[in-house]
Amino acid sequence: MSGMLRFIAHCRDESVVGMDVLNLHSPNTKVLLGKTPEEARRLAPILFGFSGRTHEEAVTAACLAAQGLPPPQGEAAIRVERAVAAEMAQGHLWRLLLDWPPLFGHAGPRHRFSHLHRRLSQLRSGPEAYLVGGELLDLVANELLSGFFRAMREPSTLSEFVAMARRGGTIGTTLADVVELGAFIPDASICAPLLPALSAAEWAEGLGGVPDGAFCAAPTWDGQACETGPLARHPASPLVGKVMAQGHRVAARLFARVVDLGDCASRLRHPLPVDLPPLVDAAPLGPSAGVARVAAANGVVIHTVRLEEGRIAEYSVIRPSAWNYHPDGPFMREAIGRPAPERAFTLLSLRALVLALDPAEAYEVEVEFGDGESGQEESSRGSAEDA
């Protein structure tokens, strides 16, 4: 597929020495120009496809802020939070049940995924969301990481962590596989900083206006390319921190994703917790302009809009993949210098890194060796597209 996201690694002397990222798409927001906020809201789910409801809420929140109108309150705010939490959970389930297990030769529980995805799509009430949230928490404890829930204490070493992970659960086994693949982070200083948790008001201050296309394609915060996603949301989680401290950043991201799924489940049961920021937040961005910050499974989504006479005059979206696959971002920093002793290992190692940073679209990874050996393999998501 010519438009598919492509990662091409150039290898020499048993190491990745260069990396091309091709076809990293930005959404075509030009179609929103001239539209009213209501027209833009209706277009969002189709325009953005996956996470369509999340983008719909982002469009709505940014436009309300641009109009100087208050965000939804009370029960309406709870419905928004539940809808975004449900879509985040769907994104996490896609990665955890469909994409990660096959990478290491394990069967992904496809029917379990379909069942949960449909239930999350069909949520109509608080009590339903409460029940599905409980089902997701049971999934984490009983099917994904059961090894950790059968122990009375946390693992104190990496080998204990691996043993505990292997003791049960689809993702536990995959997590152990990822750790055993290797750490590949010689020095934490090579890693991109984690994007801090910022409110919409802080984004408004930092952006200063609707950003241009070049910034949206390669965004920075405080002058730095940062990482967004589950790891950036849960760096303080003790087990995530322990794995990260050992240089196993891919495994830390996978573990953080499960933690984030548990967080989504809790929000479905108890939306808008007082001790955590809401999933959707918006603020004014100057005259007739607004910014919305929305959480998605693969990271923070930023929508900015400027209105003229009630219609959209400027619109921009910063997607999580623009951070994570930035030329100086986490993918590039951790891909370059990776061991590349031979084709199969290099492909697996790079596919795990790509998946950990979650491009949220079909992709393929290729490796090219300086000595003429080359290999190409589609990701599990690419395989799913051909199903």
Added chain:
Amino acid sequence: MAEDRKAVVELDGVRRTIALDLLDEVSEGDYVIVHVGYALARLDPDEAEATLRLMAAGRGA
């Protein structure tokens, strides 16, 4: 619940087979949102056609 259901979708003359596992009700001729091989949601046909026209115009701009 029907599982492993498949369908052929077409966009801009390109056809591909997708899974229908995530949708309950879908029929021949429906417009759907597709994501990496799965139909995610069924669309109102008028809304879908209007959006496709807009997107085609945006590509031509």
